Amino acid sequence: MKPAIDYLLHLADNALVLGQRNAEWCGHGPILEEDIALSNVSLDLIGQARLLYQLVASLKGGNCTEDRLAYFRDTHEFRNYTLLELPHHGPLSGYAQSSMDYGTTIVRNFLYSALMALLWEALEKSANADLAAIAGKSLKEVRYHLRHSRDWLVRLGDGTDESHARVQAALDHLFPYTQEFWAQSPAEAQAIAAGIGVDVTTLQADWDAIVDAALAEATLVRPPVGGYVTEGKQGIHSEHLGFLLAEMQSLARAHPNGSW
Amino acid sequence: MYTQSFNVPDGAGKTVPLAPSTEDPALQAAFDARIDADGRIEPQDWMPEAYRKTLVRQISQHAHSEIVGMLPEGNWISRAPSLKRKAILIAKVQDEGGHGLYLYSAAETLGTSRDQMLEGLHSGRAKYSSIFNYPTLTWADVGVIGWLVDGAAIMNQVPLCRCSYGPYARAMVRVCKEESFHQRQGYEALLVMMQGTAEQREMVQDAVNRWWWKCLAMFGPPDADSPNSAQGMRWGIKRVSNDELRQKFVDATVPQARVLGVTLPDPDLKWNEERQHYDYGQIDWNEFWETVNGNGPCNKERLATRVKAHNEGQWVRDAALAYAEKQKARSIKEAA
Ligand SMILES: [Fe+2]
Ligand SMILES: [Fe+2]
Numbered sequence: 001m002k003p004a005i006d007y008l009l010h011l012a013d014n015a016l017v018l019g020q021r022n023a024e025w026c027g028h029g030p031i032l033e034e035d036i037a038l039s040n041v042s043l044d045l046i047g048q049a050r051l052l053y054q055l056v057a058s059l060k061g062g063n064c065t066e067d068r069l070a071y072f073r074d075t076h077e078f079r080n081y082t083l084l085e086l087p088h089h090g091p092l093s094g095y096a097q098s099s100m101d102y103g104t105t106i107v108r109n110f111l112y113s114a115l116m117a118l119l120w121e122a123l124e125k126s127a128n129a130d131l132a133a134i135a136g137k138s139l140k141e142v143r144y145h146l147r148h149s150r151d152w153l154v155r156l157g158d159g160t161d162e163s164h165a166r167v168q169a170a171l172d173h174l175f176p177y178t179q180e181f182w183a184q185s186p187a188e189a190q191a192i193a194a195g196i197g198v199d200v201t202t203l204q205a206d207w208d209a210i211v212d213a214a215l216a217e218a219t220l221v222r223p224p225v226g227g228y229v230t231e232g233k234q235g236i237h238s239e240h241l242g243f244l245l246a247e248m249q250s251l252a253r254a255h256p257n258g259s260w
Numbered sequence: 261m262y263t264q265s266f267n268v269p270d271g272a273g274k275t276v277p278l279a280p281s282t283e284d285p286a287l288q289a290a291f292d293a294r295i296d297a298d299g300r301i302e303p304q305d306w307m308p309e310a311y312r313k314t315l316v317r318q319i320s321q322h323a324h325s326e327i328v329g330m331l332p333e334g335n336w337i338s339r340a341p342s343l344k345r346k347a348i349l350i351a352k353v354q355d356e357g358g359h360g361l362y363l364y365s366a367a368e369t370l371g372t373s374r375d376q377m378l379e380g381l382h383s384g385r386a387k388y389s390s391i392f393n394y395p396t397l398t399w400a401d402v403g404v405i406g407w408l409v410d411g412a413a414i415m416n417q418v419p420l421c422r423c424s425y426g427p428y429a430r431a432m433v434r435v436c437k438e439e440s441f442h443q444r445q446g447y448e449a450l451l452v453m454m455q456g457t458a459e460q461r462e463m464v465q466d467a468v469n470r471w472w473w474k475c476l477a478m479f480g481p482p483d484a485d486s487p488n489s490a491q492g493m494r495w496g497i498k499r500v501s502n503d504e505l506r507q508k509f510v511d512a513t514v515p516q517a518r519v520l521g522v523t524l525p526d527p528d529l530k531w532n533e534e535r536q537h538y539d540y541g542q543i544d545w546n547e548f549w550e551t552v553n554g555n556g557p558c559n560k561e562r563l564a565t566r567v568k569a570h571n572e573g574q575w576v577r578d579a580a581l582a583y584a585e586k587q588k589a590r591s592i593k594e595a596a
Contacts, residue, residue: 020338023346026353027334028565030573031580032327032361039354043347050343067342099568102576158586159579166575251341251399259456260342260449 003190004128005056006079007197009069010187010233012052013080015138016070017241018112019045020248022105024088030102037148041109044141051134067260071252075235075242079187082232083108083177085241090173094239103156103167107174109149114210115181116142118203127195150214157218168220175223180230181207187233283308295496300426303369311495315425316370317386318497320377323363325389326356328381328562332396333405341399348445349402355438362434366427382567390548391478393556400453400460400467406446408468408475408513414439415509416479424496447516454521461521468517469525476540477548479506510538 022042029035053066078085086108088100120142123135156167182201184192191197215222230238252258287306294301301307330353337353340346364374380386391409396402417436423429453460480486480502492498510529517524528541550556 016343023337023350026337026350027327027330027357028569030569030576032357032364034573034576035330036354036357036361039350039357043350043354046343046347046350050347053343070343071341099572102573155583156576156579159581159583160575162575163579163582247338251339255341255457255459257457258341258460259452260345 003187003194004131004196005059006187007191008052008056008059008131010079010185012049012056012069013078014084014112015045015052016049017078017080017244018084018108019043019049020244021084021086021088022109024100025105028100034102038105041145041148044138044145048134048138048141051137052131055130055134067252071249072256075237075245077235078237078241078245079233079235080241081112081177081180082230082238082241083174083180084112085232085238085244086174086177087240090169094243101166101170102152103163103170104174106149106152106156107167107170109145110153110214111174111178111211113142113146113149114207114214115178115200115203117146117210118206119198119200122198122203126197131196146210153214153220154218157215157220164219167218171215171220172223176225176227177230179225180232183229183231185231185233295424295494298422298496299424300429301424302426311497312370314492314495314497315428316367316372316377319363319367319370319428320372320380321387321389323360323367323377324381324386325392326360326363328388328392328566330356330360331562331565332392332394332558333402335396336399336402339399340402345402345449348449352406352442352445355442359431359435359438362431363428366425366431369427378570382563382570384554384563387552389478390551390556391474392562393551393559394470394474395558397470398463398467400450400463401471403446403449403453403464404467404471406442407450407516408446408471409478410439410442410446411513412475412478412509414443415505415512419499419505422496422499447520450520450522464520465522468522472525473543476506476510477543477545479503479509481545481548507537510540514538 019042022038022045025038026035026042029038049070050066053069056069057064057066086104087098088102088104089098090101090104092098117139120135120139124132124139126132126135153167156163158164182204184199184201188197188200192199212222230236232238232241252260284306288308291301291305291307291311294305301311333349333356334353337346337349340349364377367377368374377386381388391412396405414436417432417439420432421429421436423432450464453464483489483501483503486502489498489501493501514524514529526541528539530539531537532539551559554560
């Protein structure tokens with residue numbers, strides 16, 4: 001049960017943290033249609049997170065709920081990829097402020113959706129029937145997210161000089177974080193051994209193909225990777241997650257006995 | 261959400277002249293006959309210029325209200341206290357964006373582009389519903405906005421489903437369905453909070469205290485002071501007077517407040533057996549006009565936020581356009 005819980009939390013935290021980030025565009029998008037599209041993506045992700053947390057809560061039993069898991073765990077207990085918690089702009093320290101950059105948003109959604117389109121498909125065969133069912137539902141959603149982000153990646157990459165430069169910069173910033181996808185954590189290893197999880201490294205060649213085809217169409221250059229490999233899925237995060245959670249959890253924690 | 265039920269003249273408060281006297285008399289007669297027969301005017305039909313202008317102004321004000329209205333509630337998305345409420349709120353704010361889209365499209369059928377309308381908003385010339393110039397200070401504001409602001413908007417907008425201009429009327433049918441869903445969700449969120457802790461109940465009462473009078477003002481000035489209403493009624497753009505709508509809203513809301521367990525902050529609010537309606541106290545029109553005219557607590561913030569999003573999104577729109585042009589050029593080349 002323990003391997004399932006850690007693995008499910010990893011999947012759930014990914015969805016929640018990226019859903020929270022994408023919702024930051026609600027009301028501020030570059031065009032009204034994109035406000036609506038990103039809200040859709042965000043709603044799908046939060047919906048996925050809820051199903052996964054509910055599954056964890058049922059495995060844990062007691063008085064655990066989806067909201068206990070989302071609102072009352074601290075930074076080091078979150079198991080999401082570091083990539084997903086970063087703000088929508090270039091590299092800056094945790095408490096530095098900057099305007100949101102749509103290129104960063106699109107690149108991140110593309111890199112993550114390309115992975116999840118493969119991972120959810122593989123997880124449809126998970127030994128955990130509940131997870132397999134969630135994977136089936138999520139797969140339909142992520143295929144739309146991938147199409148949406150890929151279309152914009154190509155438009156921005158092959159749009160104007162400015163958009164090309166911005167989206168290439170976003171790619172250079174974010175691409176090294178994808179190394180974390182392929183660095184297996186103990187929780188993943190246990191979940192794979194139990195037949196619940198999928199070995200992501202088996203998906204890497206397909207992911208490369210999706211990414212390379214899109215980058216070629218977008219006239220973008222795949223950045224070299226190397227150096228520090230982030231460990232968000234093991235609870236070691238960037239400075240940014242603390243701020244994201246402080247905001248997200250503030251009201252729920254101010255009223256721990258509240259009913260909403 | 262949320263047309264202002266009356267026409268606020270855009271710009272410096274000058275009323276657009278309404279007399280259609282210079283138009284072709286035969287076309288005018290046919291138009292009048294259609295209006296008198298309660299028929300629909302469609303985009304391809306002839307219409308007096310003043311009718312067209314009034315509609316563009318009203319529909320674009322309404323569209324602007326939808327998108328500015330995303331901001332006060334959007335303010336609480338990141339802090340929503342449960343995942344269920346977060347999802348409901350994102351979906352609601354997204355619906356409002358969708359309403360903005362339908363309404364801009366409806367206004368475009370009258371020959372004004374979305375860019376032109378947005379330019380009006382961003383320059384400060386075009387108005388939007390004043391209710392969004394107040395801050396959302398606690399989570400309870402989200403519920404109260406759903407219950408009262410969407411509730412007031414429904415009162416205003418249901419008659420617009422019978423508006424004489426076809427595209428506007430049809431957009432309103434769709435909008436009204438979603439607004440009544442928002443209203444029920446807002447009310448339900450408050451019901452749950454009222455069953456929670458004492459602090460939560462206080463939070464709800466405080467939000468009701470802050471929003472109640474502003475919602476009553478949403479219906480616009482008393483009928484005696486609404487110069488544009490008569491022409492709007494004649495044209496079948498406005499169907500029910502401001503005071504009638506306001507009364508309807510008060511009558512519907514008092515029993516809901518009782519079930520919820522909150523007090524509406526008006527000592528003069530009481531049932532009038534003779535009128536078979538609730539009497540209510542004096543609305544502070546001075547504060548209302550100050551806010552309409554740009555001097556409310558959040559006018560500058562709301563507008564600047566819209567302008568910022570638009571300006572910072574320029575490179576994205578430029579890229580999409582440039583890419584579309586490149587694609588077009590490529591397909592022509594391929595065909596050749
Ligand atoms: Fe709306
Ligand atoms: Fe609404």
